[in-house]
């Protein structure tokens with residue numbers, strides 16, 4: 001109660017009104033036609049730090065200010081944990097894995113070696129193998145009379161990244177590219193359009209549920225999560241099926257380890273090894289192992305697939321960039337052959353400036369996770385790059401925050417700041433990463449895991465899989481560009497950034513709630 005009635009500086013900031021007491025401004029965030037609408041509309045009106053309402057009237061600080069993001073995520077990361085409400089939400093969606101973990105869990109440090117440079121190099125053949133399978137499957141779709149095909153790329157890219165994360169994380173092939181019906185988990189994730197279907201325009205009670213659950217003793221949580229709410233039950237079904245698949249994999253890997261066979265160098269092997277460890281510093285419990293897998297299956301595929309969809313979409317509208325990329329690929333391949341390499345290496349990818357520019361610009365304009373939440377672990381003061389006015393007209397250059405108050409970090413709004421990216425920040429314009437004036441490098445504050453972008457978050461809880469994802473996307477994109485010309489779908493099909501939890505493409509006017517990206521592919 002004392003905390004509830006304490007003076008809050010956040011209360012004195014201006015901000016949007018909310019149309020639902022239960023869901024607060026999360027309703028506007030979840031129900032806008034496009035997932036970017038509320039973020040960018042409010043930011044244009046109120047700037048880079050303002051007040052929004054969370055569930056049940058609780059005030060929160062909305063930030064896209066560079067210094068504030070740097071302070072919360074990098075400088076003082078340990079003082080700003082993920083709020084319990086968010087951890088409860090992730091636990092419902094993915095099981096109690098690394099994303100929802102806080103405090104003393106061993107898996108993050110155990111998993112780091114699997115994402116080291118050396119380990120990632122080992123994944124390149126897997127990426128290539130699945131990318132070429134994707135190309136073959138897409139070629140089968142080509143219409144022999146028109147010599148091209150109008151394909152919905154969503155299921156194909158999702159299947160590819162799901163197959164990759166299955167093998168990489170658990171040495172388990174979903175074989176989703178061969179047909180989702182073959183595998184029960186692939187069916188739940190892709191055929192049922194899991195994430196989009198559950199999160200598209202959620203009801204107020206579904207939005208508020210993780211917050212409500214975080215306020216009650218954990219004993220009641222398991223009872224309440226059995227309520228027949230559609231979103232809850234979709235994800236619970238996912239967790240159930242994913243855990244049973246994870247159980248199969250863990251048993252197999254455990255046997256391999258017990259019989260002295262190392263198993264493969266995938267994430268699962270590292271976790272199983274840690275599960276069998278006697279050392280409490282490195283021991284990872286069985287449930288934690290299962291939960292990490294259910295997390296990786298979803299966190300590691302949907303995000304990467306969506307980013308690839310947006311890259312394909314932008315390239316279909318920019319044939320000049322397709323030409324630049326193809327020329328660069330041909331040149332880099334011939335250099336690799338001259339050195340005696342059959343395939344491109346990570347160093348080759350890094351040397352391809354057009355490819356890098358297209359990837360970075362796509363990640364900037366389309367951060368597939370639009371926002372993240374944090375909570376002040378103690379009373380603190382968040383510095384700002386750009387001072388903001390309170391409702392009384394006082395200008396403040398830092399925001400004092402009370403322990404327990406929540407912070408809504410808009411990755412979308414930060415990635416579009418004109419002060420960092422220039423006046424054309426709203427446009428997909430990869431040239432910016434070829435010049436130094438608008439590529440973000442001149443910014444006062446440096447943030448993020450790559451190119452000053454907030455897309456993968458930043459600091460101690462930044463995305464563990466960012467390099468993995470980048471290499472995977474580059475391999476797939478190269479393979480696609482060498483085999484197909486991309487062009488927009490015929491007719492007046494307008495693609496929007498769907499409000500589906502992650503930023504995924506949808507066809508404007510479609511009421512199906514399904515993510516879709518129809519594109520014309522012409523084999524080369």
Ligand code: HEM
Nearest residue numbers: 098099299300303304307369372456457461463464465469
């Ligand atoms: C374009 C692709 C991706 C994007 C945009 C992305 C974005 C993010 C973001 C923003 C976070 C921070 C979440 C938060 O703080 O609440 C995160 C965390 C995480 N990501 Fe990714 N991610 C991508 C790909 C991947 C891949 C491929 C993997 C696995 C191989 C992965 C695994 C994780 C995990 C396990 C965490 C939790 C880390 C922690 O809490 O310590 N991500 N990701």
